[in-house]
Amino acid sequence: MGEPLPDDGQTELLADIDRKVVEVGRGDTLLGLLVDAAVPRLDAHDAIEALRSVFDPRRLQVGQEIALLFQREAGSDRRFVGLELEPGVDRAVSVARLEGDAYEAVSIDKELQRRKAAASAVIDSSLFEAGASVGVPIPVMAAMIRAYSYDVDFQRDIQPGDEFQVMYERYFTDSGAAARDGDILYAALTLGGRRMELYRYKTRDGVVDYFNRQGESIRKALLRTPIDGARVSSKFGMRKHPVLGFSKMHAGMDFAAPSGTPIYAAGDGVVEEIGGKGSYGNYIRIKHNQQMATAYAHLSKFGPDMRRGGRVKQGDIIGYVGSTGRSTGPHLHYEVLRNGRQVNPMSVDLPTGIALQGAELAAFRRHVDESDRQFVANLQSAAQVAQTAGGIGDDHPQSCRGERSC
Ligand SMILES: [Zn+2]
Structure with a gap:
């Protein structure tokens, strides 16, 4: 930061502009910073309103630099004409005062x-x-x-x-x-x-x-487990019911996990049922296709925007682990249903998405060869950089190892 933004040949227009760079401190607001820099409150307000169309000022980080632009005018006070900041290394935003004292904001994505x-x-x-x-x-x-x-x-x-x-x-x-x-x-x-x-x-x-190398999509119709890092606490099959005491068919799989752990949609589909459902507690069922559905029970709450008839993508957060309904502790009860009947989630064969064929497969094979070649070349250049790097004063950033233009 601190460098002027690319001026695209407008140097002559910027010649009489003073740049005053201010840094956002803890607890600072953009309005406060502008007013402290002698920008009239009304101008500051209008400039910030314009900025909002491309950048939310509440997302300013401590340490962020903001360039305030003032025009020097002979015989009068300097006049606030805009501001510039870079919210990230790949983006610059600026606000400019137009004729008639309106403010306009633009956002420029830098070429990467x-x-x-x-x-x-x-x-x-x-x-x-x-x-x-x-x-x-x-x-x-x-x-x-x-x-x-x-x-x-x-x-x-x-x-x-x-x-x-x-x-x-x-x-x-x-x-x-x-x-x-x-x-x-x-x-x-x-x-x-x-x-x-x-x-x-x-x-x-x-x-x-x-x-994979054979041209088969690695994506499966359903995820193996709809939750990260959870332990299987009860498998599908007959078991002694922990609350009722008698032996009973367990029609799903239980995953023990802390309350609030996110639960993912096992596959793409449509929410078929959502809400309280007796001993299931908070329950959501997703229909994936004509045959298959998955259901998730005992949730503490549902994911944002989950509603009956809504579409979900595989991996979307559909809810959070809880202990609602008939449950002895926080866990996910997970069911896979085929034609409306619960089946063992572990034994369901999970078909792959697509297998490339014909001319597409031939094109894919060329892509595979090219990828393999590029991988070897990039890895070799990484090894070379690693060998020549490491000396004191070497300023080659660690994170650049093995990178080449492509
Ligand atoms: Zn269960």
């Missing part, structure tokens, strides 16, 4: 450079730690875990000696500052000798999805 980064690591304890050890940003690791959640139970399946590889996009500003992470382009996870690869690919219909 996309680069690819590759990393490979052995998993000693957790996947997150392994990712951190080779500089992979946490959101990328989280996206990778989500992508694999159809096949891998990360609470259980990871063992020392397992490994992962990943290639992902990162976006940089012209000045080289990391702006944001992009998508995972390729990942491989080797667990107990089983290697699972995924490739991001856009079909000719415009569908973007992750596919």
Whole structure:
């Protein structure tokens, strides 16, 4: 910050403008900052109103710099003509005073450079730690875990000696500052000798999805578990009922988890029923297709905007763990229904979304070869950077390891 925004050849117009940079301190409001900088209260108010159309001033962070622009006028006080700030490295917003003293705000998305980064690591304890050890940003690791959640139970399946590889996009500003992470382009996870690869690919219909090397979508119709990190406390089948005492068929699966833990829609669908339902307590049922539905019981509350007839996407938060209805403690009771009858969630075969065929499969195979080649090249450049880096005074940022323009 502190540098003028690109002036796009308007230098001559800006020549008589003074920039006064103020920094947001704890408890500051934008109005207060402007008034303290001798901006007339009415002007400050109008400028902030204009700003609201592109940026919510309540989202100003402590330390954020704001450039206040004043025009020097011979023989009169300097006149407030606008302000500029950069809410993030990839965006600049400005407010300008127009003729007639109206204020207008504009938001400029800065052009970002996309680069690819590759990393490979052995998993000693957790996947997150392994990712951190080779500089992979946490959101990328989280996206990778989500992508694999159809096949891998990360609470259980990871063992020392397992490994992962990943290639992902990162976006940089012209000045080289990391702006944001992009998508995972390729990942491989080797667990107990089983290697699972995924490739991001856009079909000719415009569908973007992750596919295995054979061109099958890794996305399953239903998630294995609709809740993160929960322990299965009761399986599907006969059991002694904890409250009523007698043996009874348990028509679902119970996941023990603290009250308030988010519950995800196991698949895309429509909310078929939502509300209190006797011993189920707060209950929501989602119809996924003509045959399949899933139901979730004992919720403490429902997710935002959940209503009967509403559409949900796989992974949407539909509610939170609770202990409503006939329940001995906070848990999720989860049911999978086929043609209206409860079936064992663990034995339901989960079909994959799509399998690429014909010319599409041929195009995908070329994409796979190209991705493999890029992964190796990016990983090699990462290794070179790692070898030449590390000296005192080396200013190559750690997070840039292995990134190349693409
Ligand atoms: Zn249950």
